[in-house]
Every structure is written in structure tokens, then in C-alpha cells.
Amino acid sequence: MSPAADTAPTSAASPRRIAGLALPALVVLAAEPLYVLVDTAVVGHLGRVPLAAVAIGGTVMSVAAWLGTVMAYGTTGRAARRFGAGHRAAAVAEGVQASWLAVAVGLALAVGLQFLAAPLARTLAGGGSDVADAAAQWLRIAALGAPGLLLAAAGNGWLRGVQDTRRPLRYVLGANVLSAVLCPLLVYPLGLGLIGSAVANVVAQTVSGVLFVGALVAERVSLRPHPAVIVRQLVLGRDLLVRGAAFQASFLSATTVAARFGTAVVAAHQIAVQLFFFTALVLDAVAIAAQSLVGAALGRGDAAGARRLARRITLIGGVCGVAFALVIAAGAGVVPSWFSDDPQVHGQAMIAWPWFVAMQPIAGVVFALDGVLIGAGDVRYLRNLTIVAALGAFLPAIWAAYALDLGLGGIWAGLTVFIVVRLVGLLLRLRSGRWAVVGAVRPT
Template sequence: MTTPAPAHSPAGLRRITALAIPALVVLAAEPLYILVDTAVVGHLGRIPLAALALGGGVMSVAGWIGVVLAYGTTGRVARRFGAGQRAEAVAEGVQGSWLAVLGGAVMIAVVQLFAGPLTRALAGGGAEGAEIAAAAESWLRIAVFGAPFLLLAMAGQGWMRGVQDTRRPMYIVLAASIGSAILAPILVYPVGLGLIGSAIANVVAQAVSGTLFIRALAVEGVSLRPRWNVVRRQLSLSRDLVIRGGAFQLCFISAAAVAARFGAAALAAHQIGLQLWFFAALALDAVAIAAQALIGAELGGGDIARAKDTARRIGWIGLGYGVFFAVLVGIGAPFLPGLFSPDPEVADQAAVLWPWFIGLLPVAGVVFALDGVFIGAGDVAFMRNMTVLAALVGFLPLIWLTYAFDAGLGGIWAGLSAFIVVRLLALLWRLRSGTWAIAGAER
């Protein structure tokens, strides 16, 4: 195995960039497709767009589980890879894929049982709320069949990142997303399926992507049989990431529920802002992906000093990425909301959250980059505790105060800001402590 250049040398920066750029394409492809989908549905009217916001919020649970699979798999695979154990590293990806299949099957069953009550609870009362809930339920019952494939794709990305291969995931995800971005408007408009066409296009994208990642595993020549002892170890690691992700989901679902209480225009504008935020967040996560692969490999190879040097470098690169995205979003502020909805009330509501969105991006760049450092190091218990704390003392109190005092979207996005700032302070403290850097093929 070729030993990477030290992180403090010019080659270290080149290596980070070489891993981050293909990861950026992968991370951006899915939210770009969702943004296209949001724009397509947004031109059907505010009710379908609000329904997509609620249904998409529920489906984001699958995305959360997928991130847990990808991040948990990357850290374990990277340590094996750094220790020179490639076959064992890929075998971790096989077991992560079995977890994906099981998790997707459970999600299908739960959504088919509870889609109606769930969407009605989130949409609120009144005739408009009932209309939004019914449309969201129809979308959700179809879209959930893509969940197993989505999780397979995330597990596949995880093990490939762990062996420092970010190019193949780029080609796979791009192929699926571009095809479905073409399919969605065709199904929604000329075919005339409306919102249901959006759900079908989602399932097609995820099925293509998941199948291609399974094929990539098969050509590695490792056994595809489940090894339940490895699955149990992955579940143990995933437990902390699940709790961490659960804190995120509770925050974002609460935000959507509160936005729904302010009317369809507010919920539609929140959907636009949130999807743009997710796009920026996932794009910024490209640095975090590089961090997971490099930090895991460096600690797996026993080089603690190099890992700490890489971590500091990655934090600064994350800040630079965040500033860059803030400038881009600021330039696009006058016209971006109009791309997603022609409704003037939606545009007025979007203008409320826009300054929060722009101001958060540089801070988020550092936060997401350091998330990757600590996940790559396997420091997931700290990540769990820090995220739960940020949710309990930052996001959720402001969200529910917003509801109580009728503060609108500004209050919701102030809660998101508090959530990010609390995480930033905790991550910087942990980075300085150095206690996260533990060497070895396993942690």
C-alpha cells in the first residue's frame, strides 16, 4: 500500500482535494436532484410543494439512517485500510450493505402502516392542512419503496470512501441522479402524474444507484454472505450515530411542523430554504468525507501526529469552503427563490430566512469539516453527546418559542443558528483537547 504524504506537506493538501472533489460531486448530486424536484413540483402550486416538504421530511429519516451507515462504515473501513487490510476493509462494506437492506425493509413496513396518521399530525388542522396531508401521504407511500436502495447506495459510498476511492461513487450517483432529473419533469407534466410522478422518479433514481453499488461490491471478489458478528459490531458503533442523527431528525421535523402552523406559503418557503441548506451542507461535507478517510487511515496506521495535523488543516479548509458558498448564495439571493415557486407570498416568506442562511454557511463549513475528523477517528460517543446537547439547548427551545410567540420563519432559522454555534464551540474544544486521536486498526 502506498503511504500518503504527510498532511503538513503540499502533497497533503493535494490528497485532501483529490478525495474531496469527487466526494463533492457525489454529495451535491442528490440534493441537486431534490432541488430540481422541488422546482418541478413548486410550479404545480403551493399545496403540492408543501406536501413534498412534509413527505420529504419523513423520507429524510432514510437519509439519516443512510448517513449513519455511510459514516460508520467509512471509519471502520478506513482504519482497516490504513493498517494494510484491504480485504477485511471491503468485508465491512458487505455487512454494512446487509444492514441497509434490513433497515430499508423496516422503513417500508412502518411507512405503509403509519403514513396517514403521521402526515395528518405534521400538517396541522383546517381544510388546507387536510389537503396537504392527503397529498403528502400519497407521495410518501410510493417514495418509501426507494428506501432500501438509498441505504444500499449510502453503505456503498461508505466503504468506497474508506478505501479512499471517491471516483467510482461519483460516476454511479451522477448516472442515477441525471437520469431521474430528466424523468421527474416528464412524469409530472407531459405524462400528467403530478406529485406522484415526483415519487416515482425518486424510486427510480435510488433503485439504479443501489443496484450499481451492489455490483461494485460483487466485483471485489469478497464473500457477500452476512457475518452477524460483524453486523453486531457495526450496530454497536451505529447506536451512537443513530442517536446523533435522531437529534437532527427531531429538530428538522419539529421545524417543519411549526412552519406548517404559519400556513402553506411559510411551509413552502421553508422547504425551499431547507433544501438549499441541505445542498450546501452536503457540498460542504465533501471536506468531511476526505477527513473521515484520511484521519481513519492515519490513526489505523498509528500516526497520531499526522492525524492531528490533518485535522487542523481540514478545519481551515472547511472555513474557506463555507465562505465560498456564502458568497455564491448571497449573489443568488435576488433570483434563487423564484426558481422554485412563482408565488409572491412564498417569495416574501423566503426573504425572511435568507440572511440567516447566508450568515450560517462559514460557520457550518468548519462544523461539518470537524464532524468528519471525529467520525473518522471513531469518536462517536462525543459526537452523540454534543449533538443532543446542541438540540436540547439550541434548536428545540427556540423552535417551540417561535410557535408560542408566532415568530415565523425567522424564529425557526434562529434556532438552526443556535444549533450550529453550540456544535462549533464543542468541536473546537474537543479538537484542542487531542483526546480523540487513538491509534489502531479498531477503536
């Protein structure tokens, strides 16, 4: 879809339209976690310490990825409503201001982590160690990619809002293919080891960010920053930020607890959690289509169409989750060996595996309905539900696992309970219909 594409949205409930947005989004969503899996496999063969270091450093950098997700999702919802109301220029303007915000936050992260890398690594690793030192070294370099990462997130957000998933596909896939080639080259033949992994991350994120800036320039709109609009975006995104903070607290705690059970446990947790993030983001392809189409439907006043789409998205998400569960179960004896040659790491991964398989159908529905409510702008409800699930289920479960010495199985049982609590809350909200508020801008 070109910048001059017709702004008239197609039928919000069309299965073909859902697929047309979801399939390119699937590749975009899968590209980054797939690269992380390649990175994990490359580093894993350097030994336990480098793999555990990437687990620690990657957990900290997931904060930047979380901020990017918040930015993309918030921008998609706002841009989609304006696009649905027939105001494409206003939808693109949301992307311009989101990009300025991305630059500011990205630079702050890049500079701040030069000073905070070591204390954060020591905290997550449970004290000074070879793992903490290696993680801090990796993190200082990887942090330099934060501005590009956030610029790409903002770009994805507004382009999805105007229902253009082709340019994000080209930009993200191209940058990550480049980095996937660079990673093993820098780590092994050029002898950079763990540092080569961080450099490859920075290259992918910076190239991607530059490409998305080019897409904004091609729209021929004003690129001037408007602080008042940026402030409104921050205010509108506060619920997504709090919701994301609950996720980050949960997963940071999970990594911290896993590290206290030993190097083999945290390395196995890194394998399982990266695979979880990979499947979550792939399942989120349907949610991306829901964000764009639900927002556009409500923007043009079609509440009934938005509700039909929500029901269809629920079914599609569940079917995709079942398919993932079957594939993951079949790969139980093979997949962990792609990431480590250590038999202790393999054994620990098998403890998490049954939980990982069981949660997939539930997660498929949860992620799809997240997309529906984000597209509708019903993020306050999502915030409250996530806080309840995190504080009332996940965090108590994983810290109980530590206190009772339940190991990795206890951590992943807690994650499964977290997903189930969210499922119940989302289905209740869907049934109520209170999320389907029409208008170019959702009332606060």
C-alpha cells in the same frame, strides 16, 4: 481506483490528496440534494399544495436519508482504519455486512411507511388537509426507494474507506441524471403530477443501490451475511444513531412549527431547508476526505499526521463556508423564484435568507470537524455535543418561536444558535487532542 488498487495510503496531510478525495465526493454529495432541488422546482410550479406536500413527505423520507448517512459514516471510519492498517479485504468486509443491514432496514421502512404515511403526514401538517392527503400519497411511493437508498449509502461508506471515490461518482451521478430527466417528463407530459416526482425518486435510488451491489461483487469477497458482525456494527454505530436522532427531532420539529404558521411559510421553509441541506452536503465533501484520511492515518499509527490534517481541514472548511455565504447572498433576489411563483412564498423565504447566509462560514468549520471526529471514531463526543445543542438550543428556540409568533425568522435563528453551540464544542475537542487514538480498531 480499481478493486486491486494499492492499499498503501498516501500522505494523510497532503492538500493534493485531500482534493483528490474531496472533489469526487463533492459531486456525489451534491447529486442527491441537487436532484431534490430540481424536484422541488418541478413540483413547485404545480402550486402551493404539491410543494407543501413534498415538504412534508420529504421530511419523513429524510429519516431514511439520515439512516443512510449514519451507515455511510460509520462504515467509512471502520473501513478506513482497517485500510490504513493494510487490511483491504477486512475493509471491504465491513461494506458487505453494512449492505446486508441496509437491505433489512430499507425493506422495513418501505413496508412500514405503506401503513404509517397517512398518520405521519397528518401529524406534520397539523391535521387532515389537502396537503396531508397529497403528502401521504407521495410518501407511499417514495418509500419504495428506501432499500436502494441505504444500499448506496453502505456502498459509499466502504468505498470511501478504501479511498475510492471514483466509482461512487459514476454510480450516484448516473442514477441522479437519469432521475432528473424522468422527473419533469413524468410530472408534466405524462400527466402523473406529484406522483411522477415520487416515481423518479424510486428509480434513482434503486438504480444506484444495484450499482453499489455490483461493486461489492467485483471485489470477489464473500458476500455471506455474518449476524455477529452486523450486531457489532449496530453497537458501534449507536452513538451516530443517537446523534442523528437529535438532528431529525430538530428538523421534524422545525417543519411542524413552520406548517402551523401556514402553507406559504412551510413552502418557503422547504425551499430554504433544502438549500441548507444542499450546501451542508457540499461542504461535507471536505469532511468525507477527512473521515477517510484521518481514519487511515490513525489506523497506521500516525497521530501527528491526523492532527495536522485536522487543522488543515478546519481552515479549508471555513474558506469554503465564506465562499458559499457570498454566493447565497448574491442570489437572494433570484433563487427563491426558481422554486415557486407565489409572492407570499418569496416574501417568507426572504425572512430566512439573512440567517441562511450568516451561518455558512460557521457551518463550513462545523461540518469539516464533524468529519475529522467521525474518521477518528470519536462519535460518543459528537453524540453528546449534538444532544446538548439540540435540546439546549435548537428545540427550545423553535418552539419559543411558535409560542411567541416569531414566524420563520425565529425558526432560522434557532438553527443558527444550534450551529454556533456545536462550533464551540468541536473547537474545544480539537484543541484537547483526546480524539486522536491510534490503531486498526478504536477501543470502545
